[in-house]
Amino acid sequence: MKNLLVCFASIVFLLQGGLAWGEQAVDFAREILPILSNKCFICHGPDSREKDNLRLDSFEGATADLDGHQAINPKQPEKSEILARINDAESPMPPEDAEKKLTDGERKLISRWVREGGTYAKHWSFVVPKKAASQSKEANPVDGFIADGLKKTSKSFAQEAQRDVLARRVALVLTGLPPEPAPLQKFLADKSPGAYEKLVDELLANRKYGEHQARYWLDAVRYGDTHGLHLDNRRGIYSYRDWVIYTLNQNQPLDEFITWQLAGDLLPNPTLAQRVATGFVRMNPTTAEGGAIPQEFQAKNNFDRTETLGTVLLGMSLTCARCHTHKYDPIPQTEYYKLFAFFNSTSESSMDGNSYTYGPVLKAPASVTAWSEWESFEADADRMIESAQKTAAGLPAAEAKKWQTANKKARLNMLAAKDGPLASLKLQDEAAGLVAKMAKAEAAFTTTLVTQELPKPRTTQVLQRGEYNLPVGDPLQPGVFSVMGAFPEDAPNNRLGLAQWLTSREHPLVSRVWVNRIWQRTFGDGLVRTPEDFGLQGKQPSHPELLDWLAVELQDSGWDLKHILRLMVTSKTFKQSSEWRNDIDDPENKLFARGPSYRLDAEVIRDIALWSSNLLNEQMGGEGIKPYQPGGLWKALAHPGSNTKQYVKDSGDKLYRRSLYVYWKRTSPHPMMMLFDAPSREASCVRRSRTNTPLQSLGLLNETQRLEMSRKLAERLLQQAEDDTSRMDLLFTLLASRKPSDAERAACDKLLNAMRNRYNDSKEDAVALLSTGDAPRNDKLDPIEQAAWAQVAITVLASDVSLLLY
Numbered sequence: 001m002k003n004l005l006v007c008f009a010s011i012v013f014l015l016q017g018g019l020a021w022g023e024q025a026v027d028f029a030r031e032i033l034p035i036l037s038n039k040c041f042i043c044h045g046p047d048s049r050e051k052d053n054l055r056l057d058s059f060e061g062a063t064a065d066l067d068g069h070q071a072i073n074p075k076q077p078e079k080s081e082i083l084a085r086i087n088d089a090e091s092p093m094p095p096e097d098a099e100k101k102l103t104d105g106e107r108k109l110i111s112r113w114v115r116e117g118g119t120y121a122k123h124w125s126f127v128v129p130k131k132a133a134s135q136s137k138e139a140n141p142v143d144g145f146i147a148d149g150l151k152k153t154s155k156s157f158a159q160e161a162q163r164d165v166l167a168r169r170v171a172l173v174l175t176g177l178p179p180e181p182a183p184l185q186k187f188l189a190d191k192s193p194g195a196y197e198k199l200v201d202e203l204l205a206n207r208k209y210g211e212h213q214a215r216y217w218l219d220a221v222r223y224g225d226t227h228g229l230h231l232d233n234r235r236g237i238y239s240y241r242d243w244v245i246y247t248l249n250q251n252q253p254l255d256e257f258i259t260w261q262l263a264g265d266l267l268p269n270p271t272l273a274q275r276v277a278t279g280f281v282r283m284n285p286t287t288a289e290g291g292a293i294p295q296e297f298q299a300k301n302n303f304d305r306t307e308t309l310g311t312v313l314l315g316m317s318l319t320c321a322r323c324h325t326h327k328y329d330p331i332p333q334t335e336y337y338k339l340f341a342f343f344n345s346t347s348e349s350s351m352d353g354n355s356y357t358y359g360p361v362l363k364a365p366a367s368v369t370a371w372s373e374w375e376s377f378e379a380d381a382d383r384m385i386e387s388a389q390k391t392a393a394g395l396p397a398a399e400a401k402k403w404q405t406a407n408k409k410a411r412l413n414m415l416a417a418k419d420g421p422l423a424s425l426k427l428q429d430e431a432a433g434l435v436a437k438m439a440k441a442e443a444a445f446t447t448t449l450v451t452q453e454l455p456k457p458r459t460t461q462v463l464q465r466g467e468y469n470l471p472v473g474d475p476l477q478p479g480v481f482s483v484m485g486a487f488p489e490d491a492p493n494n495r496l497g498l499a500q501w502l503t504s505r506e507h508p509l510v511s512r513v514w515v516n517r518i519w520q521r522t523f524g525d526g527l528v529r530t531p532e533d534f535g536l537q538g539k540q541p542s543h544p545e546l547l548d549w550l551a552v553e554l555q556d557s558g559w560d561l562k563h564i565l566r567l568m569v570t571s572k573t574f575k576q577s578s579e580w581r582n583d584i585d586d587p588e589n590k591l592f593a594r595g596p597s598y599r600l601d602a603e604v605i606r607d608i609a610l611w612s613s614n615l616l617n618e619q620m621g622g623e624g625i626k627p628y629q630p631g632g633l634w635k636a637l638a639h640p641g642s643n644t645k646q647y648v649k650d651s652g653d654k655l656y657r658r659s660l661y662v663y664w665k666r667t668s669p670h671p672m673m674m675l676f677d678a679p680s681r682e683a684s685c686v687r688r689s690r691t692n693t694p695l696q697s698l699g700l701l702n703e704t705q706r707l708e709m710s711r712k713l714a715e716r717l718l719q720q721a722e723d724d725t726s727r728m729d730l731l732f733t734l735l736a737s738r739k740p741s742d743a744e745r746a747a748c749d750k751l752l753n754a755m756r757n758r759y760n761d762s763k764e765d766a767v768a769l770l771s772t773g774d775a776p777r778n779d780k781l782d783p784i785e786q787a788a789w790a791q792v793a794i795t796v797l798a799s800d801v802s803l804l805l806y
Helices: 002-016 028-039 081-086 104-115 141-151 163-175 181-189 195-205 208-220 238-249 254-266 272-280 294-314 333-341 368-393 397-405 408-416 428-443 495-502 510-523 544-556 561-569 602-612 633-637 652-656 671-675 694-702 704-720 724-736 742-760 763-770 783-797
Strands: 361-364 446-449
Touching: 028 104, 081 104, 141 544, 141 561, 163 181, 163 195, 163 208, 163 561, 181 195, 181 724, 195 208, 195 561, 208 238, 208 510, 238 272, 238 368, 238 446, 254 272, 254 495, 272 361, 272 368, 272 446, 294 333, 294 510, 368 397, 368 408, 368 428, 397 408, 408 428, 510 544, 510 561, 544 561, 602 671, 602 704, 602 724, 602 783, 671 694, 694 704, 694 783, 704 724, 704 763, 704 783, 724 742, 724 783, 742 763, 742 783, 763 783
Parallel strands: none
Antiparallel strands: 361 446
């Protein structure tokens, strides 16, 4: 009887709340808030300027008594004014002339929500993520959450991709290059249960991993080798780029990675690497244009930094709040300028002086290899100093106080001095040797931009309409967005404290934003398909529980990027075949019911061709390189006084470096990079476009380096294989990690024979093709045969076989 009464009471409650039997209550955060934000907040949101205007962005505002009316009356829902206004046929809200009007479905959903009580909840991305268990029992937690979503459609995972396809896929995702033929064959021959996981670990340990992963970060922080505005002169910053590559290969924890870049200079006794990392803050485009107003560019530089921080770490678009309180997200204008204040006290001039050494600057390692060497020297120095601590403590008081107040370099010199107070340590010879090695390394250092604080902070005020000359209100102390949690109590009120706030367990966004972009680089699309906007105008996550699980797992793992990538690429979800499924209506693969398939990025497309043709120069780091590009591009866009108006192509091995190292002039990036949707890096980019245009085909088939790479690839085929069949097998093994299908082989054989006939009639054309580019031609090979195979190679290089991850 008791159970019957409970059941009867539940039925009455459901009916009174407006719910049909079995119907789920409306989820405000995921169903109602996006509608209000999109259709109502323009007039009734956070930036509502009328004192007595209705506010729908909070429960307090929506339930406020305005002239005897309540938009939402939680005690008597049917008397809620919002029900009458949204359903008024003659004078609806939003009004008839509004740009965005409610649909019938949205009216019904809002009406249901109001009748259920009109309760409010935070937007999902402002709630601290928590781990929840998936319903499906899968070995890899990623698969459990994906399986949960598939079960709702009564479907399951696609079959696993072929092993050769899988090897190519995971190699491209982790290193940006296909697997080498020998390791590929070793993997294909290894039938042990852990063979795939072993391959993944080898790829994560490969030094090419850091080069590939660094590119995503450089897009986000808008890395460039030039200032970016007006003269767009050269800028000394590539040591920062090389540090990023080095530290990602070392798998530095991401919370530390963030902290060093925001505030490495504010750490106790900062190391060279910690100071160089602060180049992140200096990455904004700058100018020294005649007539520019320094105070204006002081504001502009910090607008850029503040809004880049929003995009890169918060997944939020903050630009609106520069001029007024955000119309959609709970970001008051005052809080925008409090965040702005963290950057307003850095010491560089607002004008760059068109200088390569736009101070403050440091001397730092000039390549990735040099960074590795320097870090090993630093470790040796730390070891020696630590071993000398006990002896130093026994020195006379005055000498013990030199030692205690000296920095690392001075302590090492004390150890190395023959007649110094520590001359009788066994470490003297070793320390002297290390001092000499470090001095030699420092002699080869380059200049790089870094960040440091002013002794006295600049005054920050709200700028009316974002105008530098219209400050209003009282001076502001640095601060953070209250909707994202409190500033840590024991944190310093500077960039270091900001970094501690961002990386705290209580921050709702940073770890979510990171794992979403890691998922995006792995699967082609994020769980949130607006990685730059986790706010109310952004897309809802396709798998919110998975996103939150990964966000917490990132923190639990010690912010271990390789761990998260390994989880993703060893999942059943990642290993699925990417073939189209006719049994599921999911053209955008939001269910992740098939494997990833997408066009590769510009740099990867070029690097694959360099690698397959045996041209790739694997030197890591150093100043940006200048490969072939059409003449006059820089000059056409440059100021006459610019030191980047003349493009001087490099020669020798520099032409064949990885595309990560292509010199990045912001006002005129390399045309083949731009053709395949690389960003200009004038602003932060966390999601590249993927276009498909006829110009891309023209570039792939006619650009100088493409022709050069195809003829060198043909040379490789002729030298490493004996006949047409084995050469075709090698070509497809290099580019697709498999042999060609029957249809592919037939089409390529037909093209090969046609090209043989074409060049038999014109040997001069064959020689002309084989003379394209600077790489020397092997004149011992038959030019007709090499030219014919070059045409086959360039065709396959320009096809889906080479251009897609699948």
